[in-house]
Amino acid sequence: MAACRPAPGPEQEQAATPAKASPSAPGESSPISEIIQATGLAAKDERVEIILLLPDTRVPLQEFQRNGLAMLISRQAGYKLATHEAGGEAAKQAAQFRQAIDAKPAAIFVSPIDPPALAALIVEATTAGIIVIGLDKRMLNEGCASIVYSDQRRVGRLAGEATLEALKRKATEEGRAEVTGRVIQIRGVEDSTSTNDLATGFTEALSAQPGVVQVHDAFADWKPENATQRTAEAFQLQKQFDVIFAHNDALAIGAAKATSDAGQRENIFVIGTDGIPGQKKGIALVRQGDLDATIVQPALVDLALQIVLRLRTDQNFKPLPAYEVEPVAITPKNVEKSLRTGTYRLPKL
Template sequence: MKKVLAGFAASTLAAAIASPAFAADPVRIGAATYGLQGEFMQLWSNALEDHPAVKSGDVEVTVFDGRYDALVQSNQFDSMITRQYDAILFVPIDADACVGPVIQATAAGIPVVGSNTRCNSDQLASFVGSDDVLAGQMVAEEVIDKIGGNGKVVVIEGPIGQSAQVDRAEGIDSVLAEHPGIEVLERRTANWSRAEALSLMENWLTSHQDEIDGVIAQNDEMAIGAIQAIQASGRSLDDIAVAGVDGITDALKAVQQGQMATILQDAAAQAQGALDVALARLGKADALPLSETWTTYPDLAWNDGQDDTYNIPWTVVTNDNVESLLAQRQQ
């Protein structure tokens, strides 16, 4: 059963029969997302429903919609601490503003496992996500390779100050530094938003007319917004290379149609892996974790859930694997 609540709770995944590894009452986990408007965080949140411990009723997960606001997330932490949740999975909107809530939860004896986006705190129990510096490098290389190493590009960034924006920018910049033939015409945030990116790209196409050769977008929602603006302007996507990050459903379809490139960030592995680690830190995990994260990525060592960081690998979406990736999304 899933219910959406404004501000604090977004979904409650019900409890029933406990297995021998768990107490009679379900383990209560809060999952604090930065926001549920985009598909990627919806995939991340929905994946928690499919975790074996949640499906069995041994774990009850409540998903919080942070509404892209650090203050909202802080208030949600206050609520979770007051309600004495057993652990928190945290996807912060701001890498610095998240530090205070993590300190408060830790002081209350509630372990916080970061996932997807990082928090600049040494008090996180662990982090389960992906290397965003590498993602920035990969998305920049996709565009630069497509335009032959020379040309003019625009860069569309995520919310300023979120770790994914900071790290992907670092990766993009490292690649740009190796290609003096690439000129960056514009660089601004569209806050992970398709609509904001569409408006931004419309303005850039007007300002720069036929100068833009490529679009480096820090996520797929913004890449698709740019594509919509390009198509509406009458320009051909054969003339402008577009690449994004995440592998959301619309991006996979756009790859099929030859409109863009993307790299898949595994939302399910990040979410379920983070829950596995949280259970391990609570002493509720058996010798082997319950989710498929660790068999899907056999080179990712479990180490009893005690590592500081678990980086889920990226998958480049190609014509060879896009159909199977879409089929998995429809299951």
């Protein structure tokens, strides 16, 4: 609906400087490359491996993390990357962590399925001189050199706040003092901490307006075609609703297709998460009007790489136990600025 879409306005200052993972600008020599050249490693072509362990690259954000880290490491002379994904299986991820230790890499980055299941392996890796960086808030007390995370409940709350803003605009246009609305939620998978945290944060935000109610909640197994089907089912059951919150942008596009099929796209505010840059990705989808908003999920691997490079070149550097990278809401108000200058800010080391 037009009333639910973000109203024109000045660009918000929420958009931030682009994330940078290398310690120097492209084209400049970095401290790590200078040290490698000074020690003769470049001449010997000895490369230092970083291993990335991901839960499930069916999730577009994890695929983006893998590809983004590969690009960043390719710019660091002497380094190489290996990536393993566990298909959502905790036991498989633990076995992959064991293989990673045996490979004797410089560092292991891990986005965990079950953090306690990796605790002993993290201690073993650390004892072997391997830098372990966790990519999840739940790893704070598991023995990592540091963790880098984005709070998934905060992501969900930002989505909820964007939902309320859209419904407030609708109420104003219709001359109503009370903010009301019917909302459906399309989740990723069941029994996922990330999915549960997103849903919790979203529900917390909606509770600020008692007239806004969630009328449908379904799982799509991270498949856009399932999101289309779940949304079509919601139409059959609920007949009418105002907002769809999907747990990533791919699911949001799948849900938006169902609204178009029902002739209701202009009446429904559709919001996703991830905000991945690139053609047909989250930020571009908002710019094109295919989505009404997205919540940018920081990649995290860019800051993790900065930490490892700093640890390996600065003997006096001691990272903090944890670094939080804040998510950012992208709407038509700030999408152009985000495309020019980047989205989230990385904390200083």
